[in-house]
Amino acid sequence: MHPVVQRVVVAFMLCWALGPVAWMALTSIKPDTLVAASPPVWVFPPTLSNYVSLLASADFQRYLANTLIVATVTSALAATIGFLSAYAFTRFHFRGGTFLPLFYLVVRMVPRITLVLPLYVIFTQLHLLNTRAALIISYTTFALPFGIWMMIGFLKELPIDLEEAAAVDGCNRWQILQKVVIPLAAPGIATTAIFAFLLGWNEFLFSLILAGPDSRTLPVLIASFDSDRGLLWGQFSAAAVAIMLPVAVFALILQRRIVSGLTMGAVKG
Amino acid sequence: MSFATAAERRSRRVDRAATLRQRIGHLIPFYYWAVLPALAATLAVVVLPLMYSFGLSFWHYVLTDPRNVHFDGLANYAHALNDPTFRNSLGTTFVYGVGTVAVELVLGMAFALVVNTLTVGAGLVRTAMLVPVFMTPAVVAFMWRFMLHPDLGIVNYFLALVGLGHPVWLGDPRLALPSVMAVEIWRNTPFMFLVFLAGMQSLPSELFEAAAVDGASFWQRFRSLTLPLLMPLILVALIIRGMDALREFDTIFIMTGGGPGNATETIAISTYRYSFRNYDMGLGSAVSYVIFAVVFLFGIYFVRRMNRTRVD
Numbered sequence: 001m002h003p004v005v006q007r008v009v010v011a012f013m014l015c016w017a018l019g020p021v022a023w024m025a026l027t028s029i030k031p032d033t034l035v036a037a038s039p040p041v042w043v044f045p046p047t048l049s050n051y052v053s054l055l056a057s058a059d060f061q062r063y064l065a066n067t068l069i070v071a072t073v074t075s076a077l078a079a080t081i082g083f084l085s086a087y088a089f090t091r092f093h094f095r096g097g098t099f100l101p102l103f104y105l106v107v108r109m110v111p112r113i114t115l116v117l118p119l120y121v122i123f124t125q126l127h128l129l130n131t132r133a134a135l136i137i138s139y140t141t142f143a144l145p146f147g148i149w150m151m152i153g154f155l156k157e158l159p160i161d162l163e164e165a166a167a168v169d170g171c172n173r174w175q176i177l178q179k180v181v182i183p184l185a186a187p188g189i190a191t192t193a194i195f196a197f198l199l200g201w202n203e204f205l206f207s208l209i210l211a212g213p214d215s216r217t218l219p220v221l222i223a224s225f226d227s228d229r230g231l232l233w234g235q236f237s238a239a240a241v242a243i244m245l246p247v248a249v250f251a252l253i254l255q256r257r258i259v260s261g262l263t264m265g266a267v268k269g
Numbered sequence: 270m271s272f273a274t275a276a277e278r279r280s281r282r283v284d285r286a287a288t289l290r291q292r293i294g295h296l297i298p299f300y301y302w303a304v305l306p307a308l309a310a311t312l313a314v315v316v317l318p319l320m321y322s323f324g325l326s327f328w329h330y331v332l333t334d335p336r337n338v339h340f341d342g343l344a345n346y347a348h349a350l351n352d353p354t355f356r357n358s359l360g361t362t363f364v365y366g367v368g369t370v371a372v373e374l375v376l377g378m379a380f381a382l383v384v385n386t387l388t389v390g391a392g393l394v395r396t397a398m399l400v401p402v403f404m405t406p407a408v409v410a411f412m413w414r415f416m417l418h419p420d421l422g423i424v425n426y427f428l429a430l431v432g433l434g435h436p437v438w439l440g441d442p443r444l445a446l447p448s449v450m451a452v453e454i455w456r457n458t459p460f461m462f463l464v465f466l467a468g469m470q471s472l473p474s475e476l477f478e479a480a481a482v483d484g485a486s487f488w489q490r491f492r493s494l495t496l497p498l499l500m501p502l503i504l505v506a507l508i509i510r511g512m513d514a515l516r517e518f519d520t521i522f523i524m525t526g527g528g529p530g531n532a533t534e535t536i537a538i539s540t541y542r543y544s545f546r547n548y549d550m551g552l553g554s555a556v557s558y559v560i561f562a563v564v565f566l567f568g569i570y571f572v573r574r575m576n577r578t579r580v581d
Contacts, residue, residue, distance in 0.1 A: 001386045001487065009383040010394055017397040017459060021404075023423055024412055036421045081306040088303035100304060107315050109568045111516035113537045114557040117544045118318035118325065141314035144307050173299060202405040204519045209545060219407035223523050233415055240408045251403040255396065 021244070028237035035234040050238035059221060060239065067217040070132050071200030074139040078196035079189050081140070082147030087181065089148070090155040091163075101152060104145040112142070116209050123210055130212030138206050143196035150195070154188030155181075194250045201246065218243050319561075326555035332548035345555035354531050355539055355556065361446065362535040362563070365521075366514040369453045373510060374503070376454070377461025382491065384462075385469045395466065398459035406456070410523035413452045414439065439525050442532040449521050449533050453514065461506055468502040469495065501575060508571040512564050536560045 027035060029046040054060050089097055119138065120129070128134040158181070166176045182189070204219040211217065222243065225236040329341040349355045380398075384391050401409070416422045417438040425435050438448040472495070480490050518537040521527065527534035527542065534542070536559055544553025 001383065006383055006387060009380065010387070010390060013380055013384075013394055013462075014397055016455070017400050020412055020416060020455075021400055023416065038421050038426065040423060040426055081310065084303040085307040088300035092298075092300040094298070094300050096304075097300070100308065104307075104311070106565075106568075107311055109512055109565055110315055110319065111537070111557070111560050111564050113516060113518055113540050114322065114561045115315060115318050117540070117550060117553050117557055118322035119314070120544075121325075121550060122318060122321065137310070138314055141310045144311060148307065198403065202407075204405075204407045204523075219405055219519075222405070222407045222411055225411065236411065236415065240405075240412060243405050243408055247403050247405065248400070251399045252396070255399070 024237045025241055027233055028241050030234055032234055050234040051242070054235055054238045054242065060218075062213075063216055063218050063221045064242075066132060066211075066215055067201060070135045070139065070215070070217055071197045073132075073136050074143060074200035075193045075197035077136070077140040078143035078147050079193040082144050082192055083151055083182075083185070083189055085144075085148050086151035086155055087177070089152055091160070101148065104148050108145040112205055116205055119206075120209055129210060130214050132211075132215045134210045135200070135203075135206060135215060135217070138210070139200045139203060140196070142203075143192075143199050146195060147192035150192050151185065151188045154185055158184050191254060194254055198247060198250060201243075322554040322557065325550055326558055328551045330549075330551040332550060341551065345552045348552060349556050349559070354534065355536075357531060358534045358536050358539045359559075361531075361533065362515060362537075362560075364446065365450055365453070365517070365535055366511060369450050369457070369514050370507065370510050372450075372454050373458045373461045374507065376458045377506075378465055380458070380462040381465035381469055382495075384466055391466075395463065398462055401456045401459050402463070404456070406519040407523055409452065409456050410520045413455075414524050417448060440529055442529050445525050445529060445532045449524050452520055452524065453517060456520070457510060457514075460510065464502060464506045465499065468499050472498055504571055504575040508568060508575070511571070512568055515564050515567060516560055536563070 028050050029048065030041070030044055031047050031049070034041045034044050085100075088094075089101055115138075119134075123129045123134045162180050162184070163176050166180045171179065201217075202219060203217070204223065207215075207217040207220045208223070211220070218239070222236065222239055225232050225239070326345055327340060327342060328338060329344065330338050384394050387394070416424050419425060419435055419437040419440065422438075424438070429435065436444055438444050476494060477490060480494060485493070516537050517535065518541070521533050521535060521538055522541065525533045527538040536556060540553055540557040540560065543549050543556055
């Protein structure tokens with residue numbers, strides 16, 4: 001391919017991916033008076049005032065705490081529960097052992113908007129509306145189909161000989177899991193945990209509808225900024241950058257496994 | 270005859286609990302315990318609510334009118350299908366789903382073809398393209414709303430520089446749908462790109478070298494080697510993106526809320542409006558079942574096609 005075409009396309013792709021984000025990051029360090037200036041100002045004395053006022057705001061602190069708790073617990077639960085299922089599917093032959101993975105594939109197809117309405121009624125009756133538990137239960141379940149498929153793919157690749165050797169050496173089932181399987185499957189477990197964390201961190205619809213002031217997460221805070229009053233853009237941009245930081249870090253860590261992750265293992269990345 | 274002391278009674282109870290545990294342990298083997306938590310969670314959070322809302326869809330049930338709850342047969346479905354707004358939203362969902370996925374497919378493939386020929390810098394581009402895919406969708410939507418602001422947004426600033434005027438992207442009924450579609454395309458073309466690039470990099474390079482030696486042009490190699498070899502992968506990408514596009518909520522909700530008028534109202538937004546604006550749970554359930562049916566049929570169709578390609 002002609003090198004000029006290559007360069008133009010690559011430059012275009014870099015602008016595509018990074019341009020809007022760079023513009024937002026730039027806005028977040030602009031002084032309030034210049035945020036909505038037209039024509040846009042490119043050179044200005046940078047300020048951290050947007051970040052300072054964001055971090056000082058009680059709303060942001062509360063929502064951040066909610067988001068961290070919800071995403072972390074979701075991540076731990078989904079990785080543990082998903083691992084147990086995947087382990088059973090790949091190591092034992094039993095009734096339902098071939099049906100259940102397909103069942104989870106179908107579950108992955110169910111739109112969340114179809115579930116949020118009955119869950120709203122059910123959680124209201126259980127007095128779980130506006131609790132973090134409601135979000136954690138829901139997100140964990142949404143993360144499971146992906147996690148189970150991800151780890152099935154991973155566990156299939158591990159040689160069973162090692163586990164048999166450990167059994168011959170007198171390890172019981174939990175020791176085999178703890179000393180052989182879990183260390184070897186750690187990258188798969190970590191990938192599942194990160195994807196589940198990002199699900200809890202990014203999810204919007206359930207947080208909007210099932211959560212209240214005590215349990216709402218950051219995406220809902222973002223959506224509540226009023227974009228038609230230019231003054232708040234600086235604060236919004238600061239909040240957006242703050243929300244994106246963990247996402248960017250995790251995406252970098254995941255890089256190598258990301259494609260097989262995005263396609264539930266259908267493609268080896 | 271003597272009475273058992275409290276300590277004896279306690280230890281007996283402990284013994285019995287232990288035997289019971291053992292018995293259940295033998296009765297229910299380890300692997301069933303292992304799959305139980307995931308299955309229980311899925312039944313409780315997905316299957317049960319689905320059945321519940323299927324039932325609800327046949328009832329007249331408005332939250333603000335709790336005294337008047339009664340079985341209504343197919344009235345909710347009939348109401349939805351006779352509602353021009355809802356019929357309109359079916360069409361919008363179709364345009365949104367097919368339009369975004371088609372553009373993402375073509376652009377993603379083109380990007381992957383170019384980056385696949387790079388000798389340096391492919392890693393950098395790949396990393397950069399991860400950003401839109403993993404960004405919080407709510408942030409993406411809000412960020413674009415901010416950049417598409419008619420007077421103060423950066424997009425219109427650049428357009429004005431080249432003399433293209435000041436379109437009101439999200440306020441003009443003709444521009445609103447293409448605008449939200451463009452944002453969806455911005456966010457998900459990188460997904461297609463990443464999947465296709467990974468696929469191309471796993472294809473055997475000898476095949477392409479041989480074809481090049483035989484004098485096949487770039488286009489011929491693409492048509493007769495890359496495309497057929499990648500077909501299963503293209504189908505997987507279409508299934509995943511197609512299902513997500515048909516049920517997309519966050520982007521549209523934050524950018525336009527379905528407006529102006531109902532120019533960007535997809536079925537997902539309709540469901541929200543019926544259930545959480547009008548609190549009509551029966552009608553909302555019925556409409557949400559329509560999305561479920563659409564997504565499900567779409568998924569099944571492509572999974573079957575995929576199995577056929579694999580057999581070939």
